[in-house]
Amino acid sequence: MSNISAQDIAKRAAKAARAVATLTTDEKNQVLQRMADAIRSDKQAILAANADDLKAGREKQLAESMMDRLALDDDRIEDMAKALEELIELPDPVGESYLLEERPNGMRVDKMRIPLGVICMIYEARPNVTADAGALCFKSGNAVILRCGREAIGSSKVIAAAMHKALRDSGLPEDVITVVPTPDRELMADLLKQSDYIDLVIPRGGEGLIHYVSDNSKIPVIQHYKGVCHLYVDKDADLDKALALLLNGKTQRTGVCNALEGLLVHADVAATFLPKAAAALADKQVKVHACKASIQHFDGAEPIADTDFGEEYLALEIAVRQVDDFDHAIEHIQDFSSGHTDVICTENEATAKRFIQVVDSAVTMWNTSSRFSDGGQLGLGAEIGISTSKLHAYGPMGLQSLTTEKFVVTGTGQIRD
Structure with missing residues (x-):
């Protein structure tokens, strides 16, 4: 396969997709169990x-965050x-149908859920994606082409x-x-042109990779550029609860x-909460970038300008702002969130509901850790990625x-006048 184009x-995957699309749920589940057993055996x-x-x-000398993922x-x-x-254990969506409408002429109009066909997954240093994406695509009746980065190619080949x-x-x-046998950039560029055979491209990795795929693909792309997630500690927050959410979201x-990159604290509770946050973050050796109003509560924090928020640190590092x-908190999130996940900590139900309504992120949370913003944790099983488009x-x-x-559409011989 080393010289394959x-x-x-893409053509082989398209042919294989037809074989998967006709499998029953029981047949797919039996194969998934064999896959799980084989991963353990190997x-x-x-x-x-x-x-x-x-x-x-x-x-x-890969970054520590990439080494962790690898x-x-x-x-x-x-x-x-x-x-x-x-x-x-999850329901198979393929074949699910529901009545949309029964027309006056007796025609029945249903909608039925079907596989997409062939998914091309492009990812960097995450060998577990090989198993997750392969299994998800298989259960949903699709074939998958996995183009892994050079960093994880050996692990991914053995998992596959x-x-x-x-x-x-x-x-x-x-x-x-x-699994594409080589991480060669030219081969990836050619894959992004195979719109006759590939139905969807999902890049998963750094911003540079996402931009490259989005700019060069002739196939629809699911995009997720970065995860700049916030915790907003409201004036009506349980501050012990807020501190636990902060530490879990940033340091776990x-x-x-889905790790926290920004902390927003309401001015009414800042004098009480920020010293506690400062001590806890210092204990975990978290580097803090603090605004003018909050920096007084932190020893050794770096000042951050109001225009410099929105960084994805992927490290023991966080930006803090008193609002x-x-x-003011909503305005900050609208300006600096990446649309991935944003959390409010409050005991005020009306405030929480307003936050959920106005924050336009893919996942909004009330009194729970951003680390739960994950397909497995939300009951989807393994996830193939996160879309912020x-x-x-x-x-x-x-x-x-x-x-x-x-x-x-089901009829009894109806013809259109």
Whole structure:
């Protein structure tokens, strides 16, 4: 397969997609279980390949956040297998139908959910995406082409090889899940031209990758440029609850798109809350960029201008701003949020509902951590990505987001006058 062209990859995937589209839910679930078992069985081979990827990453001096996303261990491999098993328990959207209308002439008009066809997934240092995306596309009746970055190519190939065993044992073509054998940029550019065979492109990685794919693709692209997520601590917040949300959202795992990058605190509670936040963040060695009104509460914080917010740090680093009131917080979010996830902490239900209504992010949260903005945590099973564009999906993308609806019209011989 090393000399295969982008068109050949796409054509094979399109052919394989037809085989998946006709499988029953039970048949797909049996294959998913075989995939999960194969990943567990091949754990040592996956860890060995990942060790090579990590060694190469250290030699290239990859950022700590990227190294974190790249790294696999026993727990993360088990999480991959469990994510596949969780998909088994989820309803299969393919074939779902509902009555849209019964026309006066007796025709019945239904909508039926069907697979998209072929998904091309382009991602960087996330080997777990190989399993997640492969399984999600398979359960939703699609074939997938996985173009992994150079950083994770070894790990991804071994994970895919385990899933290929399950496909072969089930009498299905390996092209249902294709890992592009080389991270060559020219081959990726050619894949983005295969609109006759590929139905959707999902890039997942840094802003540079997303912009490149969006600018060069002849195929529809799901976009998510970055995750600048905020926690707004309202004047009616439970401050202990707010502190827990802050620490979990910022420090539980930093190199991910649902980690907090901005803290907004209502002026009425700033004098009480910010010293507590400062002590807790210092204990976790979080670097703080603070506005003029809040910097007095932090030792060693760097001043930040009102125009310089909106940075995605992906590290133990956060921007803090004291806001005058609710409207000031909303104005800040509108100016600096990336549309990924924004959280309000308040005990005032009316304020929370207003926040949810006016904040135009893919996920809005009330009194819960931004770290739950994830397909698995929201009950979707594994996610293939997060869309911050509104067509055709918005937010974490699970099984249903990998399908579309077609019209099914049933008659008894009606003809149009």
